[in-house]
Each structure stands twice: as structure tokens, then as C-alpha cells.
Amino acid sequence: MIDNILAGIAIVANAESILALAGGVLIGVIAGAIPGMSATMAVALTLPFTFSLSPITGILLLLGVYKGGIFGGCIPAILIKTPGTPASSATVLDGHPMAEKGESGRALGMALYASCTADLISNLALILFAGWLASFALKFGPPEFFTLILFSLTIIAGVSGASLVRGIFSALLGLLLATVGLDLVYGTNRFTMNDPNLMGGLNFIAVLIGLFAIPEILNMIWSPDKNSGQARPLSSAWVSFAEYKRCFKSIIRGSFIGVFLGSIPGIGAAPAAFLSYSEAKRNSPNQANFGKGEIEGVAASEAGNNGVAGATLIPLLALGVPGDVITAIIIGAFMIHGLQPGPMMFLTNVDIIYALFVGLILSSVFLFGIGSFAIRGFRFISKIPKAVLLPSVLVLCVYGCYAINNTLFDVGVMFVMGWLGFFMYRASIPAPPFLIAFILGPLFEDNFRQAMLMSNGDLTILFRSPITWFFWAATLLTIVAISRKVREFEKKPQALSEELK
Amino acid sequence: MSNRALGLLCSVIAIFLWFYAIPQWVSAPSNVSRLVLSPTFWPLIIAALIGLCGAYLLFIDNRQTADEIESLEQPENRTTGFIRLFMAAVAMVLFLISVETAGLVIGSMILFLVMIFIVTQTISIRFFVIAVILPVALYGFFAHVASVAIPQGEWMQLP
Numbered sequence A: 001m002i003d004n005i006l007a008g009i010a011i012v013a014n015a016e017s018i019l020a021l022a023g024g025v026l027i028g029v030i031a032g033a034i035p036g037m038s039a040t041m042a043v044a045l046t047l048p049f050t051f052s053l054s055p056i057t058g059i060l061l062l063l064g065v066y067k068g069g070i071f072g073g074c075i076p077a078i079l080i081k082t083p084g085t086p087a088s089s090a091t092v093l094d095g096h097p098m099a100e101k102g103e104s105g106r107a108l109g110m111a112l113y114a115s116c117t118a119d120l121i122s123n124l125a126l127i128l129f130a131g132w133l134a135s136f137a138l139k140f141g142p143p144e145f146f147t148l149i150l151f152s153l154t155i156i157a158g159v160s161g162a163s164l165v166r167g168i169f170s171a172l173l174g175l176l177l178a179t180v181g182l183d184l185v186y187g188t189n190r191f192t193m194n195d196p197n198l199m200g201g202l203n204f205i206a207v208l209i210g211l212f213a214i215p216e217i218l219n220m221i222w223s224p225d226k227n228s229g230q231a232r233p234l235s236s237a238w239v240s241f242a243e244y245k246r247c248f249k250s251i252i253r254g255s256f257i258g259v260f261l262g263s264i265p266g267i268g269a270a271p272a273a274f275l276s277y278s279e280a281k282r283n284s285p286n287q288a289n290f291g292k293g294e295i296e297g298v299a300a301s302e303a304g305n306n307g308v309a310g311a312t313l314i315p316l317l318a319l320g321v322p323g324d325v326i327t328a329i330i331i332g333a334f335m336i337h338g339l340q341p342g343p344m345m346f347l348t349n350v351d352i353i354y355a356l357f358v359g360l361i362l363s364s365v366f367l368f369g370i371g372s373f374a375i376r377g378f379r380f381i382s383k384i385p386k387a388v389l390l391p392s393v394l395v396l397c398v399y400g401c402y403a404i405n406n407t408l409f410d411v412g413v414m415f416v417m418g419w420l421g422f423f424m425y426r427a428s429i430p431a432p433p434f435l436i437a438f439i440l441g442p443l444f445e446d447n448f449r450q451a452m453l454m455s456n457g458d459l460t461i462l463f464r465s466p467i468t469w470f471f472w473a474a475t476l477l478t479i480v481a482i483s484r485k486v487r488e489f490e491k492k493p494q495a496l497s498e499e500l501k
Numbered sequence B: 001m002s003n004r005a006l007g008l009l010c011s012v013i014a015i016f017l018w019f020y021a022i023p024q025w026v027s028a029p030s031n032v033s034r035l036v037l038s039p040t041f042w043p044l045i046i047a048a049l050i051g052l053c054g055a056y057l058l059f060i061d062n063r064q065t066a067d068e069i070e071s072l073e074q075p076e077n078r079t080t081g082f083i084r085l086f087m088a089a090v091a092m093v094l095f096l097i098s099v100e101t102a103g104l105v106i107g108s109m110i111l112f113l114v115m116i117f118i119v120t121q122t123i124s125i126r127f128f129v130i131a132v133i134l135p136v137a138l139y140g141f142f143a144h145v146a147s148v149a150i151p152q153g154e155w156m157q158l159p
Helices: A002-012 A015-033 A039-050 A055-072 A074-079 A086-100 A104-137 A142-152 A164-178 A204-212 A214-222 A241-262 A269-283 A295-311 A313-319 A325-336 A350-381 A386-405 A408-426 A432-455 A459-463 A466-500 B003-025 B041-060 B066-071 B078-120 B125-145
Strands: none
Touching (some): A015 A039, A015 A074, A015 A350, A039 A055, A039 A386, A055 A074, A074 A104, A074 A350, A086 A269, A104 A313, A142 A313, A142 A432, A142 A459, A142 A466, A204 A325, A204 A386, A241 A295, A269 A295, A313 A325, A325 A432, A386 B078, A408 B078, B078 B125
């Protein structure tokens, strides 16, 4: 293991990787801090810029954007009562009341300390558990992978929002779109209309950027008057070490909640933040202050949502399945750079795995430095008018999409997917299940058909081992549990937003 | 969109896929021994599941989701909102058609300015400056750092 760590350090210890990581954190914090942008959109838009980089540098850049984006969301949550990312919704509850009392510096300082602590704990959990899980997953064959991916598709339940059926419909559309191209076994055409551009299937990045960036632009065109709120000034008072010490228990608890929920595909950062917040409130001697500007509330919610960031990479690196939408994009980045995340990567590219671990630990340090700087720079970021920002994003999307295969066809696909995403948004059909199903669809079908070829069409092969039984049971249990949880969390933010009004 | 309307849409998509799109656009070799191995198997399963979603939304959970619909932002005037969207759609189509002639750089500049104009109904010097700098900077990165052959069109040749 020591050898692997040293090999990882050797790969990361160069100016290019360190600059990519620091630049990624900076881009992520800025994007997360701009209401209307999101960590998902930032990761999607950064992806084309990694094409010219080496695999490890490109992936470190994206991981930096991911980490920075999750933290950046807390800045507008505290200063303008508008969470930059859904994960920061719980931070509004105590963060904004603190800003109203002129304590925004303390709130943001605590958010930064809690985020960095939770991020570090989450990264350590990833290092400890990913290898162990991957060694177990080496025993998997196509039937086991099929049941594993089926289990991973339960992510859809966690990202479906108000209606599970709408989420399932969205996922089915994603699965359908993933079938476009040449058949994996027979090489015959499926929905290609004999167009050579469609024979390789639709490009993942064009679909991704179309679904997550273009609808934001179309929403602004549809309703340009949408107000993003008035920013509170940054106070000079900063959080003290004594306050950090007082909140330390809540931060550690929130970090472990984040790690636990993050390692289960589909739950995501927002529920972790709310659970961490409610646990902190339940155990705190200052229970009555929660919701009125209690610093421990800010610490708990930020620890909860940042604790998820490293843990979502556990299923990604160990099993090759995404923990949430952003890690689904990062899987695409691995594939673009010729790497297939999963248990085999621990045998074939173990140096890259350990380089990522080292980079992730470094990202916690960068987050601390860059976060402090970004907090002070928010007043400039918040002044960028949306009318300029979003058309700039459109131009960025066009170049990024064109650069994938040097073809305008991908730009056209991106526009079409953008309109589809906009229609889905207006029709309250969530886009994340579409993307997750689009990414997992080919793997799902491929493993199913390989299993069928192995058994000559006998479906009982899908129940051949205790591992398949485990995933069948886990799938059923997760569907039941997540749909209950989703309903609970759907009710809570509604009640909380009413309270905030 | 109400559950009933979405249920209807799902049903139409499922019927279209099952009876037209899959038979027409998915080729399956005649010697496939089992349906589960056929290229049509997976699309048929997806079409059936979309149909089931539609049936569920139409007949079981057919309440209106008015709260969700109201929570989405609406423009002050829906007609002008639709006009703006139509203009954006036209701009995107024209952009795709004209890139070979105008090039990606000039095309992006025009697209940027059109989008700004659709939203703000004004074009200032500041917007012009951004419209020029951003596509040129992106051209510089993609053409010279990432070695992507950015189409330059017939009007202008950048180094």
C-alpha cells in the first residue's frame, strides 16, 4: 500500500496536476456561488477542457470543480438566501439569519471550516473502503454486474423529486436514447435512420450539456425578470477556534452521516445536509436557537453535504457505478480518457487510483485556501448579470460540444437535448434520472445480454449466486426505503421554505 | 404538465414505439433463437414500461399537480415569452446552418449578441466587447492548446 501511495504522490506531484486541482476548486467555488449555475453544470462545462490534458490531470480538474461547487453553494445561501446548489438548502436555515444579524463572516467561516473537515473525513473514508469493496467486486461476472447496475438504477428514486413515476418515465427515456446506435451483439441498426452520425450512439457530453446547461439559458429567455435576491454585506467578524471546537461534535457527526449516505447510490447531498442538521438540533444544548442564526446549524448542514462528496466516489471507483449525477459525469470523463472505473481499475491502473486519493486529500487543503478567498470575492461574482452570463455559457457549450468529435452534429444534438430538457423542466419531469439511465443503460443491457449468451437465454442465471441475491434484495429494499425518504424530504423543505417566508 | 396529460403522452409514445418505431427502425436478424437476445428485446421492454407509466398516470395517480406547476417561474407576458423562445430556436437553427460559411467564431459572436438582444432588447458596447473576446479566447484555447480544428468559415481566417 505504501508503494501505491508513493506512486500516487509521484503522479500528482507536478505543477500541471496541482494547478488543475487548484483551478478546478476555484472554478467550482465560483460556479457554485453563482445562483443559476450549479456544480453539475460546472463539471459538465469543464469536461471538454480536459480533452487536451492527461487522464489524471483532467480527472483531478473535474474533482476539484465538484468539491469546490458543493462548497460554493453555501455562499449565496448565507448571503442572499438563495442556495447555489440544492445541497446548500439546509445552510439557509441558520446561515441567512446570521447574515441578517451582521454575522455573515462568522457563518461563512464556519461553513468553510465544517466543509473542509467533512471533506477530509469523506476522502479518508473513500481511501479506506474503495479498495476493500473493489477486491470483493472482482468476483463479479455479467449476472452480478447486471444486478448491481439494476441496484444502481435505484439512484433514480433519489433524484426523482416530487414524483417517482415522473422520474421513472424520465429514466425510461434515457434508457431508450441509450439504445440508439449499432446493436452490441449483432451489429444491426437501432433507431439510426441509416445516418452514420447515429451509428456510434448519441454522444454522452452533448446529451449531458444539452440537458443541464441549455435549459437554464432557455429558462432565462422564457422569464428574464427572475430576481436572484439582494446580497448581504460580508461582516468583518470571523469564526473563532472556540466556536469551531464547540461545533466539532456536530461536524464529525454530520461528516459521518454524509459519508454513510453518500456511499449509497442515489441519496445525495441534500438529504445528508438535512439529516445532519436535524441530528445536530436534536443533540445541541442550543436547540432553541436553531433556525434563528445558530452557528452549529451552519456547521452541521455544511458538514453533512460536504461529507457526501468523497463518499460518492466509493461506488464509482470500486464498482464503476455513479453515486449521484456529478459522479455520473465523472464516469464519462474516465471513459473519454480511456479508463473504465470499477474493480479492474484497482488491478490495471492502481497508480491512477492512488494519485486520485492523493489529489483528493490535496483538494481539501485547496478548498480551505480558495474558499477563504472566494468568500471575500463573492460581491464581485454576484454582480455578473445573468443576461451576460448565460449567453456566455451558451458559447462555451457550443465550443465544448464541437470539440468532442470535431462535428457540428454534436452541437445539434446538444441543442435538441437542451429543448428536451427545457420541456422536461416545464413539465416537472426531472432530468437527472434521464442522464443516469442514459449512462448506465448500455452497461445494463450489455451485461444482461452477456448473461443470456452465457446461459443460452436461461433467466435463472440472474439468480445464480449469493451476490445476485444480495443485489436483488438490496434493490427491492432500496426502492421502498428511498421512496419513503424522498417523500419525507419533499415535505421537510416545503415546510422549511414556508417557515422562511 | 398534469399527470393526466403526461399519462396520455406516455401512452402515445409507447404505442408509437411498439407499433411503428421499433418495427421500422430496429433491425433484427432472422436467425435470432431467443427473444431475450434480439436487438428488439430491450426497446420493447422500455416501450412496455413507458406504457405502464402512462397507464399509472392516467388511471391511478391522475390528480393535477397544480402546486408544482404554479411554483415554476412564469414571464409577465406569456406571449412575449413564447416569441422569445421561438426567436431563440430560430437563432440556434440559423447558427447550425451558417457555421460552414460564417465559421464557429463569427457564428458564436452573432449567436451571443442575438441571445443578449432577445433577453435585454438592447445591445451595448460592453456586450460587443464580450461577444468578440469570448469566442476568440475559446478559439485560441481549442485551436492552439487542445488542437481542435475549429471551422473558420469563408469570411475570416484566424491564425
